Amino acid sequence: MLSKKTKYGLKALTYIARSERDSPVQVGEIAKSEKIPQKFLESILLTLRKSGFLGSKKGKHGGYYLIKETSEIKMADVLRVLEGPIAMVPCVSLNFYEKCDDCVDEYQCSVHKLMIQVRDNTLKVLRNNTLKDLAGK
Amino acid sequence: MLSKKTKYGLKALTYIARSERDSPVQVGEIAKSEKIPQKFLESILLTLRKSGFLGSKKGKHGGYYLIKETSEIKMADVLRVLEGPIAMVPCVSLNFYEKCDDCVDEYQCSVHKLMIQVRDNTLKVLRNNTLKDLAGK
DNA sequence: GTAATCCCTAGTAATTCGATAGGGTTAATG
DNA sequence: CATTAACCCTATCGAATTACTAGGGATTAC
Structure with missing residues (x-):
């Protein structure tokens, strides 16, 4: 069985990939849109960032963004x-x-x-x- | 991750299939040979019997045997x-x-x-x- | 009738999962 | 420079699942 962690992570990555924008995407927005508990999602995105899939920007108007081509x-x-x-x-x-x-x-x-x-x-x-x-x- | 239950079950089925004999194969023998906790294995073979993969014979010299062709x-x-x-x-x-x-x-x-x-x-x-x-x- | 074997139910210790709590740190904004 | 909005980080916790274990009952060979 696929864990929720993985499921949520994949959904979040997809969400970020589909959002065509320059500015980073906020955890809160993803959580709300994909119905994922926000705190849980925070920790998942943190993991994805530490593993090199995502970059992040702190502070107001911060968020996460892809640092590689989606095809990569x-x-x-x-x-x-x-x-x-x-x-x-x-x-x-x-x-x-x-x-x-x-x-x-x-x-x-x-x-x-x-x-x-x-x-x-x-x-x-x-x-x-x-x-x-x-x-x- | 595959559960031990499944792993043990597969090993036991294989053991029975490989043992070419007319008489049923005992749980104790399988458990010892495959290093599976016997009581645990008992419950697994019981499940496999109830699901129609195995037949059993009770009492002394009892045990389990296949009731279908291995290819089935x-x-x-x-x-x-x-x-x-x-x-x-x-x-x-x-x-x-x-x-x-x-x-x-x-x-x-x-x-x-x-x-x-x-x-x-x-x-x-x-x-x-x-x-x-x-x-x- | 005794020993060997399967049958069955309950329980339990350990682990994992899914989530929450509670802040700390950083950056934009007016 | 204060406020607010965001990410950062660790710890913890309840529920579920897993992997067994306990304890006997029923059946059959000899």
């Missing part, structure tokens, strides 16, 4: 920051690999075999889709 | 029973559809758009893979 923002990267590993088990994760305690032979493990395929296909989708695709611009 | 057991079906919906958000679920509270227009929703694709690809894999494929027979 891959969903795989956003998901990794907000949701964590894309793989459903650590033993098939590219970026967060971890051996199973129980598993004797990874190569023989049926779960491994299946989840590798799921990961590959999910990754294909998440790498193909950029914020540009989602925002529809 | 699709991973998508097993996952739905053990893990729940395959979709990452209810609004793109085929079997457990639910509208988002917040979402005004599903068609415009970027999360929806992305998760439909993820679901389609995951489903493709899970429908293609049967227990036969996982067990490697």
Whole structure:
């Protein structure tokens, strides 16, 4: 299940991408428009800023803005920051690999075999889709 | 993240599929061999039996056995029973559809758009893979 | 009748999630 | 230079979920 955090984050990014304007977009505006608890959204956007997806401007008339082309923002990267590993088990994760305690032979493990395929296909989708695709611009 | 329940369930099914024998396979044997807490595994196999994947025999020399051909057991079906919906958000679920509270227009929703694709690809894999494929027979 | 096995329900400890609280800091504005 | 509007940051907390555990009941082989 996708966490609310990720869901809200994606919606916010899309909102910012769709708002064609020079000035930054405020958290309050996004929260209201997308029906997201404002304080929660604040922390999510903070994370996205620290991860290099967003820039921010403080003080009055401040807000958040994209610092990359929408076509440069891959969903795989956003998901990794907000949701964590894309793989459903650590033993098939590219970026967060971890051996199973129980598993004797990874190569023989049926779960491994299946989840590798799921990961590959999910990754294909998440790498193909950029914020540009989602925002529809 | 895949739950332990599902992981254990898949491993157990694979174990049973790989054990070529006429007599049923005991929970204790599977638990020991696959390093799964036995009581936990008991409840998982019970679920799988009630869902029509396994048959059981009670009493001494009892245990569990497959009641379908391994090639007839699709991973998508097993996952739905053990893990729940395959979709990452209810609004793109085929079997457990639910509208988002917040979402005004599903068609415009970027999360929806992305998760439909993820679901389609995951489903493709899970429908293609049967227990036969996982067990490697 | 005894031991081995599945059947079933309840409970519980640990973790994660979703959100809130409560301010601190910075910048525009008149 | 005071006020206000915004982001910045940490801590905390209740609810839900997960991963088990406990404790026995029912059934069958021998």
